[in-house]
Structure formats: C-alpha cells, structure tokens
Amino acid sequence: MDWFAAQDYEIARQVLQRGVAGVFVVAFLSTAAQFPALLGEHGLLPVPRLLEHRRFLRGPTLFRWRYSDRLLRWVAWTGVALAASVVVGLPQSGLPWVPMLVFLALWLLYMSVVNVGQTFYAFGWEMLLLEAGFTVAFLGSDAMPPPTAILLLTAWLVFRLEFGAGMIKIRGDPAWRDLSALYYHHETQPMPNPLSRFAHLLPKPVHRLEVLGNHFSQLIVPFFLFAPQPIASAAAAVIILTQLWLVVSGNFAWLNWITIVLAFSRISDPVVHWALPFLPREGGSGTVLPIWWLVPVLAVSALLVVLSYWPIRNLFSRRQLMNASFNRWQLVNAYGAFGTVTRRRIEVIVEGTLEASPDDTAEWREYQFKGKPGDPARMPRQFAPYHLRLDWLMWFLPLGSVREEWFYAFLGKLLEADRSTLRMLRVDPFDGERPSWVRVRTFHYRFATRAEKRRTGLWWMRDQPRVVIPPVSLP
Known part of the structure; x- marks a missing residue:
C-alpha cells in the first residue's frame, strides 16, 4: 500500500492546491465584477431569459430555478472566500476531507456560473479550471502524504492539455507545419501585452525556432511526464518554461498560469531541493494512506480513468475537437488552442x-x-x-x-x-x-x-x- 502514498511530492501538493485555489480567486473576482453587466438581470445576454428555456443549459447549476444579481454576487464572493482560505492553507491543516469539501464546493459554485455563462464563459480555460478543481480536491491534507493516483491523473490532465493543443495545430493551419505561425501570432493574438510587439519584431529565424520549441514542448515532452524521476521533473520544467514565455508575451487569462501550476504535479521534492537548496525541508506527513481515505480516492481515480475513453478517442480522431466536454460535469475534457493562425x-x-x-x-x-x-x-x-x-x-x-x-x-x-x-x-x-x-x-x-x-x-x-x-x- 506504500505505493499509493507519494511521500516525495509534498511541495507539489502545496503548489497544486494553493495554485488552483489562487486561480479560483481570480475567476470568482472576474465573475463578481463582470457577470452582472454581461449576463445579469439587465445584461447583454440575461440569464433569466436563458432559464425560460432550461433545455439549453449546458449542465448543472444552482441558478436552474432562480437567478438574481444578488444571488450571483453571493456565489462569487463565497467562492472568493473559500478559495482564499486554501491559498493561506487553512483547510489543509485539518483532515483530508476538509480541503476535499472546499474544492468540491468551488467546483460546484463555478460550474453553476459557467453553465449559465453562455458565450462569455465558453472559453477552454473555464472547463480546465473546473476539471483541475475537482481533481486536486482529492490530494488530501497535510496530515498524510498525497495520493500517487491523483498526482498521475493531474499529469494526465497536463498531457491532454499540451498534447491536444499540439495535435490541433499540426492537423490545422499549415503555418504550424511550415514553421511560419509565429510570423503572425504575436501581432494577431486576442490581447497583446507590453512585450508582444517586441516578440513580434524578433527575426523570422527566431520565430521558426519558437514554433519548433512549441512542437517539442507539446508533442514530445508530455510523454515524459510519466517517466521515472528526475526525467518527469525535467519534462514538467520544460512545460513550465514554455508557459512562462507565453505569460510574458501575451494575455491568455489564466490558461498559462494554471498549466504551470498543474505541471508541478510531476516535480518531486528532491528535485526542488536540488534546484532551490535554500528552501527548508518539511517534516514528513506520514507514510501510508488510511483505508477510509484510500477507498474514495481510488473510486474517484477509477471514475476519471473511465471518463478518459472519450478524450483519448478524440486525440486520435481526424476530426479532433478543441476544448470539448463529453459530460455534463465537465470532467476529463479535450483541450487545444490556435489550430488556426490569424494572418491580419x-x-x-x-x-x-x-x-x-x-x-x-x-x-x-x-x-x-x-x-x-x-x-x-x-x-x-x-x-x-x-x-x-x-x-x-x-x-x-x-x-x-x-x-x-x-x-x-x-x-x-x-x-x-x-x-x-x-x-x-x-x-x-x-x-x-x-x-x-x-x-x-x-x-x-x-x-x-x-x-x-x-x-x-x-x-x-x-x-x-x-x-x-x-x-x-x-x-
């Protein structure tokens, strides 16, 4: 049973739980600030009008029978408070079911928002946040080591995110195949940032190297996430560095940030202490997982494995779907981005x-x-x-x-x-x-x-x- 306890991944758990919770804070703050004007009672696409035709709802939502801007704000600010509690480490100090309940509450609250958000919440990183929140809910607390199965399933999420994006590019725009995609992308991306112009003006040979690096990071490196250590940590580091370049050269909401966080699932404590020797070494959190916690963790792991059938089939389909959910709960989804590059x-x-x-x-x-x-x-x-x-x-x-x-x-x-x-x-x-x-x-x-x-x-x-x-x- 010792195999189920990932004793060398305590730092990874801390990064995963606090990082995903931090993204939830941003997501709920964005909702509190923008949802009423976009989708509220007097918004551009009012939710009450959507609820008149409930068959068009994307999935479960707390607003199924009643919506008001006041209720929406209660949901958003409750989400902010719960997520912030994880960022500072409060639920993790208790039994493992405490952070589990907090993350499942965040998942349900944000899913309630997304499922009535219509086109304003139809972005791939919405379902990515939901799936990440559900998965890390079962990492447990500081009282015991994180479960190996959940860490591997988090790595499987990163694999689908990166490899899916790589395949959608290769199958899509020829600019990704002839290495010219970055001649245009920095200039035509949805929302450039202060360094996007600098990136765009780099020489074309550099842009071609960028595309090659992207293909390497998305089509080859993800397989090594499941290799032994320290190879898995090196693969995760490559993905993190690639995402950091995207962070400094564009504005892609929390897509890059949550990918960085999730990639930490394959970085072990010995590798972290080798790279950052000044970090204090934490005391162990036990060596085994009690059976009363192991059983629900394995049950959820089995569920996620079964649900993986549909995204696996999608990855090998000629008509690969991008950012698609195969169930109403938005778990084990298909991801991808920029299969087509805008030239002007x-x-x-x-x-x-x-x-x-x-x-x-x-x-x-x-x-x-x-x-x-x-x-x-x-x-x-x-x-x-x-x-x-x-x-x-x-x-x-x-x-x-x-x-x-x-x-x-x-x-x-x-x-x-x-x-x-x-x-x-x-x-x-x-x-x-x-x-x-x-x-x-x-x-x-x-x-x-x-x-x-x-x-x-x-x-x-x-x-x-x-x-x-x-x-x-x-x-």
Missing part, C-alpha cells in the same frame, strides 16, 4: 456622436476598451491572469460576424449610457451622456516597426477603415 489583425472600433445628423461632418468619438487595442498610441497592457471577457469577444467578431446578439445589445447599452456597461470600458468619450448615434468600423492594425515607432511614437499603425454597422440610434 482586424479591430472592431465603436464610435458615437452627439450630433443630430450622423453624416461625415459629425464629430465621432471612439469608445476605448481596457485591454483590446484601440488608441494606436496606447501601449498594450498586462491583464492576465484576469480575464476581460468583453474585450476577448470583441476579438472574435471580425473572425465571424459583427451581427451577434450580444453585440447589438452592447450598442443599445451605449446608446442608453448604461452605467454598468460603461464601467467595463476604459474610456467613455461622453462622460455618461447619451450619444445620439453609434456606429461600428473596422481597421487593419499592425505593430509599428522600430522606425515608425521612433518617428510617430505610435505602438500600432492602422488603416483600411470600413463601416460595418452604419449609424444606429434608439427608437
């Missing part, structure tokens, strides 16, 4: 005017968003791991159609000068006053070259304006 950055720009006639002589003022590019002179900001949901969906508009239900609702809120909607923006050019008209234009954006930056001071160059929604007003 098209930004949707929303403008308004106070003038009665919306012709070319009118003074049009631009609404500025917090994260997405707008003002060409403004340096991109760092927001990850925080998720700006409205800004992200603005990036998807030119990839499909601006005629989305939520976007027209957004334009209506701007015409009403709705305060909760305007708080989601960086700049309201009318300081709370209602515009007479709003319109939508698109521009081609590209990063300024070094010479252009020196000459103009601009971060972005934009041209090719095109009106995609002509001036509209309230009836």
Whole structure:
C-alpha cells in the first residue's frame, strides 16, 4: 500500500492546491465584477431569459430555478472566500476531507456560473479550471502524504492539455507545419501585452525556432511526464518554461498560469531541493494512506480513468475537437488552442456622436476598451491572469460576424449610457451622456516597426477603415 502514498511530492501538493485555489480567486473576482453587466438581470445576454428555456443549459447549476444579481454576487464572493482560505492553507491543516469539501464546493459554485455563462464563459480555460478543481480536491491534507493516483491523473490532465493543443495545430493551419505561425501570432493574438510587439519584431529565424520549441514542448515532452524521476521533473520544467514565455508575451487569462501550476504535479521534492537548496525541508506527513481515505480516492481515480475513453478517442480522431466536454460535469475534457493562425489583425472600433445628423461632418468619438487595442498610441497592457471577457469577444467578431446578439445589445447599452456597461470600458468619450448615434468600423492594425515607432511614437499603425454597422440610434 506504500505505493499509493507519494511521500516525495509534498511541495507539489502545496503548489497544486494553493495554485488552483489562487486561480479560483481570480475567476470568482472576474465573475463578481463582470457577470452582472454581461449576463445579469439587465445584461447583454440575461440569464433569466436563458432559464425560460432550461433545455439549453449546458449542465448543472444552482441558478436552474432562480437567478438574481444578488444571488450571483453571493456565489462569487463565497467562492472568493473559500478559495482564499486554501491559498493561506487553512483547510489543509485539518483532515483530508476538509480541503476535499472546499474544492468540491468551488467546483460546484463555478460550474453553476459557467453553465449559465453562455458565450462569455465558453472559453477552454473555464472547463480546465473546473476539471483541475475537482481533481486536486482529492490530494488530501497535510496530515498524510498525497495520493500517487491523483498526482498521475493531474499529469494526465497536463498531457491532454499540451498534447491536444499540439495535435490541433499540426492537423490545422499549415503555418504550424511550415514553421511560419509565429510570423503572425504575436501581432494577431486576442490581447497583446507590453512585450508582444517586441516578440513580434524578433527575426523570422527566431520565430521558426519558437514554433519548433512549441512542437517539442507539446508533442514530445508530455510523454515524459510519466517517466521515472528526475526525467518527469525535467519534462514538467520544460512545460513550465514554455508557459512562462507565453505569460510574458501575451494575455491568455489564466490558461498559462494554471498549466504551470498543474505541471508541478510531476516535480518531486528532491528535485526542488536540488534546484532551490535554500528552501527548508518539511517534516514528513506520514507514510501510508488510511483505508477510509484510500477507498474514495481510488473510486474517484477509477471514475476519471473511465471518463478518459472519450478524450483519448478524440486525440486520435481526424476530426479532433478543441476544448470539448463529453459530460455534463465537465470532467476529463479535450483541450487545444490556435489550430488556426490569424494572418491580419482586424479591430472592431465603436464610435458615437452627439450630433443630430450622423453624416461625415459629425464629430465621432471612439469608445476605448481596457485591454483590446484601440488608441494606436496606447501601449498594450498586462491583464492576465484576469480575464476581460468583453474585450476577448470583441476579438472574435471580425473572425465571424459583427451581427451577434450580444453585440447589438452592447450598442443599445451605449446608446442608453448604461452605467454598468460603461464601467467595463476604459474610456467613455461622453462622460455618461447619451450619444445620439453609434456606429461600428473596422481597421487593419499592425505593430509599428522600430522606425515608425521612433518617428510617430505610435505602438500600432492602422488603416483600411470600413463601416460595418452604419449609424444606429434608439427608437
């Protein structure tokens, strides 16, 4: 029975529990701040309207029979409090079922939000957080060693996350196969950060090496997560370093951060102390797992193994699904990202005017968003791991159609000068006053070259304006 006790992975457990809980804190804070304006009683896609057709719900939710913004805030702030308690280590100081109950509560609370979140919560990292929260719930407490089975299942989650992303790239855009994908990606990614322009301006041979490194990290390294130590720790370290490069070169909400945390499942204590000898060595937390704890852990492990059939089949399918859940509980999912690389950055720009006639002589003022590019002179900001949901969906508009239900609702809120909607923006050019008209234009954006930056001071160059929604007003 000693095999079931991973005595050399206490640091890994601490990182997993506290790290996943830290991401839950960010996720619930994002929900408390943004959900009412986006999906609340008077939001762009109101949840009460969704609940009128319950058959469209994605899965279980506490809001199935009743929703209110007040209840939503109770859920969000309860989630923040529970997750913060794990970050500081309170539940871990008790019996193993205490952190288990806390994580299962976080899983259920956040799943309740995601399952009514519609397009604003349709991102792959939502289900990733849910699966991670459920899995690490069974790592136990400081009273006994972490279970080996749960650590391996966490590594299996990292494998699906990385290998799935690698396969979706190889099977998708030819730019990943001819190594040119990074010629475009740093510039066209959903939300660049302060270093994205620097990364974009690197020489093309460096970009090709980036793509090769990505393929190595996602298609080869994940297999070594299941090798003996210290090989498994080295594989996890490669994944962590790759994710850190993505952290410093872009804004991908908490996707990179939670991947870093989960990769620690394969880093053993001896390797940590070899790399960081100044860290104190903790006393042992026992050598065996009691049968009353081992039985539920093995039962959950068996469940996750059985549920793995569907994502395994998906990995080897020619029609591989990206970011797909195969059950209502969003456990053991399929992951992937950027199977297609956008070559040109098209930004949707929303403008308004106070003038009665919306012709070319009118003074049009631009609404500025917090994260997405707008003002060409403004340096991109760092927001990850925080998720700006409205800004992200603005990036998807030119990839499909601006005629989305939520976007027209957004334009209506701007015409009403709705305060909760305007708080989601960086700049309201009318300081709370209602515009007479709003319109939508698109521009081609590209990063300024070094010479252009020196000459103009601009971060972005934009041209090719095109009106995609002509001036509209309230009836």
